[in-house]
Amino acid sequence: MAFLFLCDAVRGAVFAETFSKLLPDVSFAMAADEVAPEDVRFIMTWNPPPDLHRYPNLRAVFCIGAGVDQFAGSVMPPGVKLVRMVDDGITRMVAEYVAMAVLALHRNLHHYIDHQRRHHWMAVTPQVQAAARRVSIMGTGVLGQAALDKLKVFGFDLSGWNRSQHSIEGVSCYNGADGLREMLYRTDILVCLLPLNAGTAGILNGDLFAALPGGASLVHAGRGRQLDVDALMSSLDTGRLSGAFLDVTDPEPLPADHRLWKHPRVVITPHVAAITQADSAALTTVNNIKRLISGRDPIGIVDPSALSWDGSRTAAEHIKAI
Numbered sequence: 001m002a003f004l005f006l007c008d009a010v011r012g013a014v015f016a017e018t019f020s021k022l023l024p025d026v027s028f029a030m031a032a033d034e035v036a037p038e039d040v041r042f043i044m045t046w047n048p049p050p051d052l053h054r055y056p057n058l059r060a061v062f063c064i065g066a067g068v069d070q071f072a073g074s075v076m077p078p079g080v081k082l083v084r085m086v087d088d089g090i091t092r093m094v095a096e097y098v099a100m101a102v103l104a105l106h107r108n109l110h111h112y113i114d115h116q117r118r119h120h121w122m123a124v125t126p127q128v129q130a131a132a133r134r135v136s137i138m139g140t141g142v143l144g145q146a147a148l149d150k151l152k153v154f155g156f157d158l159s160g161w162n163r164s165q166h167s168i169e170g171v172s173c174y175n176g177a178d179g180l181r182e183m184l185y186r187t188d189i190l191v192c193l194l195p196l197n198a199g200t201a202g203i204l205n206g207d208l209f210a211a212l213p214g215g216a217s218l219v220h221a222g223r224g225r226q227l228d229v230d231a232l233m234s235s236l237d238t239g240r241l242s243g244a245f246l247d248v249t250d251p252e253p254l255p256a257d258h259r260l261w262k263h264p265r266v267v268i269t270p271h272v273a274a275i276t277q278a279d280s281a282a283l284t285t286v287n288n289i290k291r292l293i294s295g296r297d298p299i300g301i302v303d304p305s306a307l308s309w310d311g312s313r314t315a316a317e318h319i320k321a322i
């Protein structure tokens with residue numbers, strides 16, 4: 001029985017060591033030609049490998065990241081499970097990133113960065129207090145809930161939106177299209193942590209920004225294709241939005257001459273809100289393999305058919321459609 005690791009060698013070395021200690025019966029390979037195809041039971045990868053049918057005994061494809069939208073349109077052979085990374089290391093990093101960006105926007109860092117570039121010593125007043133700052137998260141799964149937990153400590157007025165009904169202590173919860181609109185009306189800092197799929201591609205659009213109070217700001221750590229860049233730029237220029245932290249763009253890397261780089265109130269980070277940490281991810285994967293071997297479902301199982309989307313929905317349709 002073999003595990004084929006098709007990601008970078010540095011993390012592979014950590015996985016190899018963890019597997020040799022905790023799963024000695026599973027052999028570990030870092031290249032397809034190191035292992036007989038019929039021995040391969042598990043593959044770890046970021047992009048969907050084109051040749052999954054080479055492995056007649058494959059049982060699961062593990063994605064090394066939290067998001068699996070890159071698998072949209074790819075078909076798993078019958079009986080093969082697709083599993084995304086649900087790992088404490090990723091959850092902790094995303095929660096930290098959201099806390100950092102929300103605090104920065106709350107304390108007007110985006111304005112001060114702009115002032116500094118122009119050598120302006122100028123306070124942004126009055127400084128709104130945290131209890132009066134309404135922070136809302138779109139996507140209240142594991143990552144969203146961890147981010148909300150971090151933000152609670154500062155006393156923000158918190159809301160969360162999800163496709164389905166849910167409840168989180170200390171957070172006003174919304175769902176469905178009407179719920180989203182209701183939440184947006186009372187949001188000063190909007191955080192997007194949604195996965196990319198048919199319902200969320202292009203969701204951060206002019207309609208959505210128009211539903212926010214003037215001067216609101218955005219933290220985007222979902223996926224680049226969820227953001228309508230033209231709508232963002234014009235909302236920033238008219239003052240509808242006051243600033244944005246973007247960890248994801250379309251395309252990635254963002255080309256050096258892209259206009260987003262130059263906007264004075266946009267802060268860009270290169271998709272680093274979370275970087276899968278090999279030590280904890282290896283333990284998470286070992287645990288999932290043990291579950292599979294004992295006949296249980298792994299944690300993080302994804303329905304690949306829910307990922308398919310053709311990207312054809314227009315931006316304006318979203319706020320109604322979700």
Ligand code: OXD
Nearest residue numbers: 064065066067274275
């Ligand atoms: C992601 C990741 O899915 O970095 O964005 O894990």
